[in-house]
Amino acid sequence: MIMERNQIISWLKEIFEEIIDEGPVLLSDETTAEDVDGWDSLTNIQLVVSIEKHFNIRFTSEEIIVWKNVGEMIDCIISRKEN
Template sequence: MEQTGILDQVKQVVSDTFGVSVGSLTAETTANDVEGWDSVAHLIFINGIESAFGVRLPMQQALDVSNLGDMAKLVQDVRQA
């Protein structure tokens, strides 16, 4: 799956997790842009990403992603490893 498809799926996880419209999300969307996305919610988001993609993300890298595009790139990198 190319990164665009991965980004679309990452957006869907955000939408499902936080109840926001997929259309309001971009690769540049950060946790600060989404109401209710705090450190605890970020762990729930990471779990959702791992479930959606069937991967185990390196926790420190997953905690350090700055936007949805970075999360899509991390998922792509983990899937290719």
């Protein structure tokens, strides 16, 4: 099953805005934690749990740490959904 990256990014945007709760969030493949106000280590774990629930997938503990940007996060979601 191949999901549209654009679709995933718009879902992620909703999740980010709900969890970070500081207004609209702009996301692209290149976005990193430094680019988003309020995306810190504490909100990150909430984001991970929400994303797992939304897409009904599980990340491994190490995957969560190695994402450099949103693009890698999306790659990871796609690879989980395809397996």
